Amino acid sequence: DIVLTQSPATLSLSPGERATLSCRASQSVNIYLAWYQQKPGQAPRLLIYDASNRAPGIPARFSGSGSGTDFTLTISSLEPEDFAVYYCQQRDNWPALSFGGGTKVEIK
Amino acid sequence: QVQLVESGGGVVHPGMSLRLSCVASGFTFSSHAMHWVRQSPGQGLDWVSYIYYDGKNIYYTDSVKGRFTISRDNSNSTLFLQMNSLRVEDTAIYYCVRDRRYCLNGVCQGRGWYFDLWGRGTLVTVTS
Numbered sequence: 001d002i003v004l005t006q007s008p009a010t011l012s013l014s015p016g017e018r019a020t021l022s023c024r025a026s027q028s029v030n031i032y033l034a035w036y037q038q039k040p041g042q043a044p045r046l047l048i049y050d051a052s053n054r055a056p057g058i059p060a061r062f063s064g065s066g067s068g069t070d071f072t073l074t075i076s077s078l079e080p081e082d083f084a085v086y087y088c089q090q091r092d093n094w095p096a097l098s099f100g101g102g103t104k105v106e107i108k
Numbered sequence: 109q110v111q112l113v114e115s116g117g118g119v120v121h122p123g124m125s126l127r128l129s130c131v132a133s134g135f136t137f138s139s140h141a142m143h144w145v146r147q148s149p150g151q152g153l154d155w156v157s158y159i160y161y162d163g164k165n166i167y168y169t170d171s172v173k174g175r176f177t178i179s180r181d182n183s184n185s186t187l188f189l190q191m192n193s194l195r196v197e198d199t200a201i202y203y204c205v206r207d208r209r210y211c212l213n214g215v216c217q218g219r220g221w222y223f224d225l226w227g228r229g230t231l232v233t234v235t236s
């Protein structure tokens with residue numbers, strides 16, 4: 001099974017700052033990686049698919065990059081509503097897909 | 109309004125059964141594969157099961173094989189998850205989730221196994 005490791009576990013930043021989240025796969029997943037945002041008490045929301053494609057309605061401040069085993073989600077300038085938990089997910093070897101453990105972006 | 113609404117969760121003892129339902133609205137349910145994804149309290153996300161848009165292909169995560177059954181009723185835009193022999197470790201919020209891939213008249217667009225629409229979830233608690 002492919003293990004996704006997200007880092008850091010918690011990121012403490014202020015509004016307006018840049019957030020850089022990492023997701024590392026235990027083996028190559030090509031570009032087949034997605035990012036989701038989850039706020040407390042809510043379901044996750046798809047942000048990015050195929051490593052770098054924004055889902056419909058997702059603001060341009062969210063961007064994804066990477067391929068193979070190393071991926072990055074960048075939030076260029078944090079808005080108050082961006083403080084949440086972010087998960088990566090690979091679909092390269094479906095149906096054995098997997099999620100990372102999450103990165104919490106909290107207000108500093 | 110495009111949405112998924114789950115129901116059927118509850119508190120049960122180990123070994124008991126539950127049937128979850130998910131009613132879809134605002135989109136062509138029969139054109140999308142569907143999934144169940146669960147999240148244990150305070151924990152991360154785990155994919156549980158998948159059913160193709162026509163119901164012909166079905167997959168399960170290993171821990172639920174032989175105990176859970178996914179099905180769908182396209183005429184009523186409803187997804188189901190029959191959960192038997194429930195275990196304490198099945199305790200979680202169960203989300204009904206739409207696959208991003210879209211199929212119409214046998215022609216499919218987009219890459220699947222990404223989750224682009226989620227319900228609010230239904231809580232299943234298995235406790236002795």
